[in-house]
Amino acid sequence: MGRPTVVVVGAGQAGAEAAVALRAQGYGGRVVLVGEESETPYQRPPLSKELLAAGGERVDCALYPASHYPDRDIELLSGERAEGIDREGRTLLLASGRELPYDALVLATGARPRALTVPGAGLAGVHTLRTLSDARDLRSRLYGARDLVVVGGGFIGLEVASAARTLGLDVAVVEVRDRLMGRSVSEPVSRHLAELHRRNGVRVLLAREVTAVHGEERRVREVELDGGERIAADVVVAGIGAVPNTEIAARAGLAVDDGILVDARLRTSDPAVLAIGDCARFPSRHGLGRHAPVRLESVQNAADQARAAATTVCDPEGGADYDAVPWFWTHQYGVRLQIAGLTAGHDRTVTVGDPAGGRFSVFCFRGERLLGVESVGRPADHAITRRLLAGSRHSLTPESVAAPGFDLKQQQLQSQPA
Amino acid sequence: MAKITYRHPRGTVTVVDVPAPNTVMRGAKLNDIDGIEAQCGGSAQCGTCHVYVDEDCGVVLPEMHEVEDDVLYGTASPRRANSRLSCQLPVSDALDGLVVDLPQAQS
Ligand SMILES: Cc1cc2nc3c(=O)[nH]c(=O)nc-3n(C[C@H](O)[C@H](O)[C@H](O)COP(=O)(O)OP(=O)(O)OC[C@H]3O[C@@H](n4cnc5c(N)ncnc54)[C@H](O)[C@@H]3O)c2cc1C
Numbered sequence: 001m002g003r004p005t006v007v008v009v010g011a012g013q014a015g016a017e018a019a020v021a022l023r024a025q026g027y028g029g030r031v032v033l034v035g036e037e038s039e040t041p042y043q044r045p046p047l048s049k050e051l052l053a054a055g056g057e058r059v060d061c062a063l064y065p066a067s068h069y070p071d072r073d074i075e076l077l078s079g080e081r082a083e084g085i086d087r088e089g090r091t092l093l094l095a096s097g098r099e100l101p102y103d104a105l106v107l108a109t110g111a112r113p114r115a116l117t118v119p120g121a122g123l124a125g126v127h128t129l130r131t132l133s134d135a136r137d138l139r140s141r142l143y144g145a146r147d148l149v150v151v152g153g154g155f156i157g158l159e160v161a162s163a164a165r166t167l168g169l170d171v172a173v174v175e176v177r178d179r180l181m182g183r184s185v186s187e188p189v190s191r192h193l194a195e196l197h198r199r200n201g202v203r204v205l206l207a208r209e210v211t212a213v214h215g216e217e218r219r220v221r222e223v224e225l226d227g228g229e230r231i232a233a234d235v236v237v238a239g240i241g242a243v244p245n246t247e248i249a250a251r252a253g254l255a256v257d258d259g260i261l262v263d264a265r266l267r268t269s270d271p272a273v274l275a276i277g278d279c280a281r282f283p284s285r286h287g288l289g290r291h292a293p294v295r296l297e298s299v300q301n302a303a304d305q306a307r308a309a310a311t312t313v314c315d316p317e318g319g320a321d322y323d324a325v326p327w328f329w330t331h332q333y334g335v336r337l338q339i340a341g342l343t344a345g346h347d348r349t350v351t352v353g354d355p356a357g358g359r360f361s362v363f364c365f366r367g368e369r370l371l372g373v374e375s376v377g378r379p380a381d382h383a384i385t386r387r388l389l390a391g392s393r394h395s396l397t398p399e400s401v402a403a404p405g406f407d408l409k410q411q412q413l414q415s416q417p418a
Numbered sequence: 419m420a421k422i423t424y425r426h427p428r429g430t431v432t433v434v435d436v437p438a439p440n441t442v443m444r445g446a447k448l449n450d451i452d453g454i455e456a457q458c459g460g461s462a463q464c465g466t467c468h469v470y471v472d473e474d475c476g477v478v479l480p481e482m483h484e485v486e487d488d489v490l491y492g493t494a495s496p497r498r499a500n501s502r503l504s505c506q507l508p509v510s511d512a513l514d515g516l517v518v519d520l521p522q523a524q525s
Contacts, residue, residue, distance in 0.1 A: 045459065299459070304525075329463050378488070383465050383491050384492050385492075387494070412491050
């Protein structure tokens with residue numbers, strides 16, 4: 001028998017961090033990192049932010065320099081797609097025909113953009129954004145373009161809108177719901193974002209649907225909305241959500257349900273196979289239901305699960321259940337929105353700070369339970385509430401947060417003199 | 419280029435040459451110094467690249483801006499007067515000789 005081996009499928013944020021974490025935690029076997037993309041593993045957040053804005057050519061998104069992997073005896077196979085898993089034989093099959101035997105397999109296959117399916121969506125100039133090459137294509141399209149239409153008012157679409165404004169394009173955002181980032185944030189934050197975009201010259205169209213894309217000579221020219229109105233577009237970006245890459249798991253007979261299902265140690269229905277990051281659905285105490293399975297798309301989730309998966313491999317019996325507090329950020333026009341916890345399903349909000357001045361936090365409760373906090377320009381609130389949510393006890397209730405003079409930063413200053 | 423010393427709470431001391439353009443955080447990541455997480459990749463969001471700067475090392479650091487100050491309220495290990503986010507410390511010749519202590523925990 002050869003050396004014990006961990007094979008990681010997907011060399012994105014989660015996969016690369018898992019390989020590095022295995023070594024950091026002392027794993028002495030073979031570590032193979034298989035990734036379909038040709039680039040050295042990189043971070044995605046800059047793709048819709050710095051990389052699109054002016055000067056973006058110079059932005060380096062690499063997670064680690066290329067030498068990092070060989071230096072740690074990590075075999076990085078870039079440009080290789082995994083096709084199948086022979087679970088009985090514990091072997092990963094690559095599209096190139098290569099076979100990789102494993103003792104543990106970590107699936108970190110991420111997600112792909114949901115495609116726009118209206119008539120005309122195949123025209124040149126209609127983009128989605130997930131990979132570095134998507135970002136480079138989009139950037140070269142935006143330079144010299146005049147009218148951008150963003151389909152979908154989620155975080156990627158809004159970040160693209162913000163970057164395109166810095167490049168001087170006319171921008172419209174079309175969102176089918178009646179508010180922006182409706183899946184991710186509370187009503188007050190949605191409202192603030194809509195004002196922010198409008199103030200920066202973006203046409204924000206809410207509760208409107210894109211029904212078709214029209215072009216000339218196979219290039220997009222206009223976007224048609226419900227009701228027949230047409231708006232000019234020489235670039236269209238669809239940011240309408242992501243679909244987890246679960247096919248390889250499903251074909252191997254692993255349990256899948258909008259995400260590869262894993263337990264609290266991130267093991268799939270086959271304990272030799274783990275799944276992490278955007279492709280995984282895991283039990284979380286931070287969600288609405290007690291330990292109901294959730295699937296998250298964030299760097300925090302990818303990085304923390306990567307380390308937790310490495311621990312499950314190195315120490316299958318010891319080690320703790322995965323329990324990290326979810327958090328997320330987005331930057332638009334230099335404004336930072338940070339979210340601690342999972343706020344979906346709240347039935348009460350308490351706003352603290354100065355919404356008119358663009359510095360406030362929305363505390364989201366379900367009954368008496370604090371689900372999470374959304375902070376605009378209030379990094380201290382974000383930092384402190386992340387810590388509080390990590391513990392099992394804190395004293396934040398709707399009443400205490402709404403009390404006059406409530407200020408987490410002041411409380412912290414008094415309890416922890418520098 | 420700057421010679422930077424990272425002191426681990428368990429006693430390990432690592433001295434590395436970090437070239438510009440990098441940050442003190444990136445210097446630790448590139449050299450696999452554990453005790454720096456930097457989950458957000460260096461955008462002063464997460465507070466997991468917290469360090470204590472040895473004030474006797476004689477290096478003068480750039481002033482702290484408000485965001486860094488705010489993020490330092492949420493660090494896992496207690497904030498002290500010499501706390502900084504290492505992602506907000508760009509490496510230059512002026513940082514040569516910097517000594518930082520890593521906290522017990524980052525997250
Ligand atoms: C434009 C953009 C901006 C973002 N901004 C933020 C932000 O500001 N903050 C934040 O917290 N999060 C942000 N995110 C989300 C964050 O980047 C993701 O949650 C994170 O990248 C997930 O990591 P992952 O490794 O699970 O998936 P990915 O990073 O998508 O990596 C999966 C990799 O697996 C490869 N792969 C898939 N199938 C196979 C196969 N069969 N064989 C081989 N390789 C395969 C894919 O090609 C891909 O490279 C952003 C995402 C995007 C797209």
